[in-house]
Amino acid sequence: MTVTDAPAPSRRKLTTAKAMVEAIAQEMDRDPDVFVLGEDVGAYGGIFSSTTGLLDRFGPERIIDTPISETAFIGAAIGAAVEGMRPIVELMFVDFFGVCMDQIYNHMAKIHFESGGNVRVPMVLTTAVGGGYSDGAQHSQCLWGTFAHLPGMKIVVPSTPADAKGLMVSAIRDDNPVVYMFHKGVMGLPWMAKNPRSLAPVPEEEYEVPIGKASVVRSGRDVTIVTLSLSVHRALDVADELAADGVECEVVDLRSLVPLDTDTILESVGRTGRLLVVDEDYLSYGLSGEVIARVAERDPALLTVPPVRVCVPDVPIPYARSLEYAVLPTADRIRDGVRRLVGA
Amino acid sequence: MDAQARRDLYRMMVLIRTFEEAILREYHADKKPVFDIGAGAIPGEMHLSAGQEPVAAGVCAHLTTDDAVTATHRPHHLAIAHGVDLRRMAAEIFGRVDGLGRGRGGHMHLFDPDTHFSCSGIIAEGYPPAVGQALAFHRRGTDRVAVAVTGEGAANQGGFHESLNLASLWKLPVVFVVEDNDWGISVPRSASTCVTSNAVRAAGYDMPGERVEENSVEAVHEAAGRAVARARAGEGPSLLEVHTLRLWGHFEGDAQAYRTDLEGVPGRDPIPTYEQQLRADGVLGDEDVRAARQDAGERVEDAIAFARKSAEPAPESATEYVFA
Numbered sequence: 001m002t003v004t005d006a007p008a009p010s011r012r013k014l015t016t017a018k019a020m021v022e023a024i025a026q027e028m029d030r031d032p033d034v035f036v037l038g039e040d041v042g043a044y045g046g047i048f049s050s051t052t053g054l055l056d057r058f059g060p061e062r063i064i065d066t067p068i069s070e071t072a073f074i075g076a077a078i079g080a081a082v083e084g085m086r087p088i089v090e091l092m093f094v095d096f097f098g099v100c101m102d103q104i105y106n107h108m109a110k111i112h113f114e115s116g117g118n119v120r121v122p123m124v125l126t127t128a129v130g131g132g133y134s135d136g137a138q139h140s141q142c143l144w145g146t147f148a149h150l151p152g153m154k155i156v157v158p159s160t161p162a163d164a165k166g167l168m169v170s171a172i173r174d175d176n177p178v179v180y181m182f183h184k185g186v187m188g189l190p191w192m193a194k195n196p197r198s199l200a201p202v203p204e205e206e207y208e209v210p211i212g213k214a215s216v217v218r219s220g221r222d223v224t225i226v227t228l229s230l231s232v233h234r235a236l237d238v239a240d241e242l243a244a245d246g247v248e249c250e251v252v253d254l255r256s257l258v259p260l261d262t263d264t265i266l267e268s269v270g271r272t273g274r275l276l277v278v279d280e281d282y283l284s285y286g287l288s289g290e291v292i293a294r295v296a297e298r299d300p301a302l303l304t305v306p307p308v309r310v311c312v313p314d315v316p317i318p319y320a321r322s323l324e325y326a327v328l329p330t331a332d333r334i335r336d337g338v339r340r341l342v343g344a
Numbered sequence: 345m346d347a348q349a350r351r352d353l354y355r356m357m358v359l360i361r362t363f364e365e366a367i368l369r370e371y372h373a374d375k376k377p378v379f380d381i382g383a384g385a386i387p388g389e390m391h392l393s394a395g396q397e398p399v400a401a402g403v404c405a406h407l408t409t410d411d412a413v414t415a416t417h418r419p420h421h422l423a424i425a426h427g428v429d430l431r432r433m434a435a436e437i438f439g440r441v442d443g444l445g446r447g448r449g450g451h452m453h454l455f456d457p458d459t460h461f462s463c464s465g466i467i468a469e470g471y472p473p474a475v476g477q478a479l480a481f482h483r484r485g486t487d488r489v490a491v492a493v494t495g496e497g498a499a500n501q502g503g504f505h506e507s508l509n510l511a512s513l514w515k516l517p518v519v520f521v522v523e524d525n526d527w528g529i530s531v532p533r534s535a536s537t538c539v540t541s542n543a544v545r546a547a548g549y550d551m552p553g554e555r556v557e558e559n560s561v562e563a564v565h566e567a568a569g570r571a572v573a574r575a576r577a578g579e580g581p582s583l584l585e586v587h588t589l590r591l592w593g594h595f596e597g598d599a600q601a602y603r604t605d606l607e608g609v610p611g612r613d614p615i616p617t618y619e620q621q622l623r624a625d626g627v628l629g630d631e632d633v634r635a636a637r638q639d640a641g642e643r644v645e646d647a648i649a650f651a652r653k654s655a656e657p658a659p660e661s662a663t664e665y666v667f668a
């Protein structure tokens with residue numbers, strides 16, 4: 001069964017990681033062209049549990065551990081996709097994009113265009129993003145703005161287990177390259193501090209969550225918080241807390257960056273007149289500026305007060321906890337942002 | 345090799361192991377009962393080098409702090425053997441203001457201009473900068489050398505091969521070292537690498553390649569001596585692979601369920617092996633062993649105490665040091 005957008009309610013709870021794996025397994029059962037490759041995706045099950053159990057179920061022909069040769073194996077996934085297979089290829093941390101970005105943006109993202117639409121590249125590039133556990137400047141970035149800036153790849157960023165499953169199904173079935181970015185902090189890993197929202201109901205059957213559709217995860221009349229990934233969890237926590245003070249936040253989980261659901265953002269800002277963008281990526285030249293530009297382009301009068309951004313200032317993610325938490329979009333910073341907007 | 349030089353190699357390995365054991369203790373001390381990677385005085389990933397001491401001690405014995413060393417995500421043994429200050433290194437691992445990087449870098453990002461030591465968490469990416477350091481040494485007419493170290497997993501990365509070609513083309517004083525500990529996280533060498541020895545790859549870049557099959561500090565010392573001498577003499581780069589041992593997990597918290605060779609691992613610890621050899625040769629006695637351990641213990645505990653006393657960086661300073 002294929003449900004679109006509104007899966008049947010379920011009481012079975014899964015972590016985001018398990019929901020992601022379930023989607024891959026169900027698609028692999030359905031479609032023999034789907035296979036997985038990447039570093040430590042086999043016996044280890046993915047450093048962040050994105051492929052746990054798949055090797056036992058599907059064997060080493062379809063769950064392939066690669067050498068540490070990202071250019072070669074991501075390029076190989078592109079080639080296989082061009083020939084009609086549907087590879088899921090993992091870049092262990094998005095921070096490692098530097099050693100393989102040519103295959104990603106000059107090939108994966110451009111082949112369809114350069115071929116005048118004659119060659120399709122139906123593949124999923126999964127990658128772990130985000131900080132918060134002192135992994136330092138080369139293992140803690142989000143960088144979705146960098147990818148979203150480059151035309152030709154869809155970008156999805158789930159924050160909940162149910163969306164993680166539905167977006168994975170959609171990504172695998174999509175005829176375009178889809179970059180699937182999962183924050184380590186939403187995966188529900190036993191060895192990392194986590195928000196309770198990383199364990200939630202997930203329907204057992206297969207369903208798609210449409211790519212390019214944001215989700216209003218909380219309604220509120222006063223402030224629109226546009227955000228994504230782990231920051232959705234934090235924004236919801238802050239919204240619940242501020243509701244006690246009579247400030248009602250509406251939280252928009254973007255879920256997809258490419259395409260970006262501008263309409264949902266505009267509708268919400270139209271209701272609240274106040275916009276806060278919360279982004280764990282760098283401040284300048286990125287997602288937060290893009291969201292505000294889209295509003296300003298359509299109708300700057302929607303905003304009754306200037307918009308506020310809570311992002312990582314333009315500094316690499318520091319190692320020391322005291323410094324890292326000074327630059328991450330913490331609950332404190334989100335709360336301050338909302339207060340500034342409502343003048344409290 | 346004379347008796348004193350052999351004892352020095354032994355003492356260096358003991359110092360390294362003592363440091364790693366102390367970091368192991370401090371790292372896990374406040375992550376109980378439930379392991380949380382982001383908790384405690386030392387948060388984050390922790391890649392320790394136990395078992396790989398022969399490489400660091402054997403290679404760095406040929407260097408002075410004027411020579412450069414670039415290391416990997418598993419850098420402590422090389423930093424110590426190259427003479428990086430233990431206190432400032434420990435403080436960086438604790439993320440404190442007196443650390444090598446004032447708490448900005450962390451354990452995978454140790455930069456010490458005093459000893460020309462650096463490392464990177466991106467696989468194989470320490471190789472290209474070593475080529476450039478060698479270029480600078482060469483241009484300035486010195487006989488200084490650059491030593492670049494990676495794991496065997498990294499030898500399948502583009503940066504590795506490009507660096508070999510460039511260093512050979514320009515005949516630069518680089519010693520490329522590969523620490524083959526059989527594993528790249530969970531992937532055994534047999535599943536990642538099409539050749540049984542990376543030494544054979546050197547031929548493709550017109551440089552000498554040597555593989556030391558034993559995890560023996562003296563065997564490493566001897567082979568590294570040839571490579572360093574060649575570089576110092578202006579004859580160009582060499583590649584040296586050492587078949588070493590990952591005594592512990594890839595990182596702390598790694599259950600190693602994938603590891604098929606675990607049973608034999610403790611018996612392959614290179615330090616007791618070397619100790620027995622030196623005792624048998626009459627070069628090392630009880631008193632030497634006791635003194636080596638005591639001295640290492642004192643230096644390491646002093647470094648840990650220094651790190652613990654150092655202040656945490658002020659949150660207001662988080663955006664500093666992006667630019668000069």
Ligand SMILES: Cc1ncc(C[n+]2csc(CCOP(=O)(O)OP(=O)(O)O)c2C)c(N)n1
Nearest residue numbers: 096418465466467495496497498527528529
């Ligand atoms: C470009 C890049 N890809 C992947 C990783 C993740 N990673 C960190 S350590 C490691 C294994 C390295 O194996 P090896 O080179 O043999 O070194 P060892 O850990 O055994 O010392 C991997 C895959 C990384 N840091 N950088």
Ligand SMILES: [Mg+2]
Nearest residue numbers: 495496527528
């Ligand atoms: Mg290795």
